[in-house]
Amino acid sequence: MTAQPTTTDVIDDLFAPLTVTSVDHDTDDSVIVTFDHRPVTDHDFTFDHGQHLTLRRTFDGVEIRRSYSICSAAPSGDLRVAIKRIDGGVFSTWANTELRAGDIVDVMAPSGHFGHRLETDAARRYTLLAAGSGITPIFSIAATILASEPRAHVTLLYVNRTSQSTMLLDELHDLRDRHLDRFVVHFAFTREETGGALLTGRPDRVRLDDLVRHGFLPADVDHAFLCGPIELIEEAAQALVAAGLDQGSVHREIFTTNQMGTVSLAPQAITETSVAVATGRATLHGRATQFDLYEGDTVLDAVQRVRPDAPFSCRSGVCSTCQAVVRGGSVEMEVNYGLSDDEVARGYVLTCQSRPTTDHVDLDYDA
Numbered sequence: 370m371t372a373q374p375t376t377t378d379v380i381d382d383l384f385a386p387l388t389v390t391s392v393d394h395d396t397d398d399s400v401i402v403t404f405d406h407r408p409v410t411d412h413d414f415t416f417d418h419g420q421h422l423t424l425r426r427t428f429d430g431v432e433i434r435r436s437y438s439i440c441s442a443a444p445s446g447d448l449r450v451a452i453k454r455i456d457g458g459v460f461s462t463w464a465n466t467e468l469r470a471g472d473i474v475d476v477m478a479p480s481g482h483f484g485h486r487l488e489t490d491a492a493r494r495y496t497l498l499a500a501g502s503g504i505t506p507i508f509s510i511a512a513t514i515l516a517s518e519p520r521a522h523v524t525l526l527y528v529n530r531t532s533q534s535t536m537l538l539d540e541l542h543d544l545r546d547r548h549l550d551r552f553v554v555h556f557a558f559t560r561e562e563t564g565g566a567l568l569t570g571r572p573d574r575v576r577l578d579d580l581v582r583h584g585f586l587p588a589d590v591d592h593a594f595l596c597g598p599i600e601l602i603e604e605a606a607q608a609l610v611a612a613g614l615d616q617g618s619v620h621r622e623i624f625t626t627n628q629m630g631t632v633s634l635a636p637q638a639i640t641e642t643s644v645a646v647a648t649g650r651a652t653l654h655g656r657a658t659q660f661d662l663y664e665g666d667t668v669l670d671a672v673q674r675v676r677p678d679a680p681f682s683c684r685s686g687v688c689s690t691c692q693a694v695v696r697g698g699s700v701e702m703e704v705n706y707g708l709s710d711d712e713v714a715r716g717y718v719l720t721c722q723s724r725p726t727t728d729h730v731d732l733d734y735d736a
């Protein structure tokens with residue numbers, strides 16, 4: 370008889386223990402962490418540009434998960450993330466002060482869809498915009514495009530407070546030196562004089578229109594990839610679309626600051642007074658499980674109660690680790706920073722932000 374997996378086995382199926390091969394200091398408050406994934410054969414760590422890793426560690430008995438974008442060219446296969454220390458951020462502080470080469474960290478296989486289909490023969494033009502640590506997926510996107518589409522041209526506008534706080538600066542200079550005729554980087558600083566009025570100070574909508582007009586953020590491109598705080602990214606998207614770029618060619622990822630403290634990851638406890646509001650069925654790793662939803666539950670909460678292997682990370686609608694397709698019934702998302710309009714049209718939802726609007730919902734995590 371085959372032994373049934375225990376709950377712990379099932380959860381641990383999501384994560385693989387990877388060895389840290391290096392922790393390199395980038396800025397004063399960020400590190401680049403590289404993992405060796407090659408000895409791990411039961412998890413697939415190949416990745417696409419723009420994807421992220423979810424890391425897991427327990428602090429004082431509380432499990433913390435954090436998502437960090439991979440910051441290397443996809444064809445290289447190099448699994449590395451940049452981690453900026455956030456004030457009060459338990460995980461990021463630990464990574465910046467205590468993590469060392471040789472340590473083991475639990476890592477979930479790459480996920481996320483902040484990328485596009487590459488075409489080797491295409492002579493496409495790209496606009497990239499990154500603010501602060503939003504550079505991590507954008508760097509992967511730039512490096513992957515330049516490596517995979519030899520005729521592509523890429524323009525990056527990179528906004529930071531000061532030159533000292535600029536992440537991946539050496540990597541960007543290296544990338545530019547290797548692709549001088551195809552890769553242009555403009556650095557803008559909000560708290561440092563750069564010599565150019567357009568590239569100094571906060572880029573509000575008026576300035577973004579000027580940046581588009583003057584070619585720092587070109588709109589006559591095939592694709593734009595934007596990553597940073599929501600206000601900047603939304604205004605930049607508006608400026609690009611107003612200048613003629615098709616809405617469907619603008620890809621966005623919102624930078625989250627939800628990296629604080631040790632918030633409990635467990636769903637609410639069900640008591641005699643809990644009110645059931647709907648039922649559900651979740652298919653995950655080829656196995657379907659029935660569940661009940663109670664007042665106050667998100668879909669993720671309810672699924673997690675019966676399927677501890679349900680994937681999630683940020684629980685704030687950003688990382689898209691928790692996504693599933695609705696096969697029956699319907700749900701409403703509170704916020705959605707992680708899915709594109711196209712994915713939503715195809716039935717994808719962020720389960721951490723979803724509440725049922727029908728008596729029964731049927732979800733497929735394997736889609």
Ligand code: FES
Nearest residue numbers: 682684687689721
């Ligand atoms: S867990 Fe990150 S979007 Fe749901």
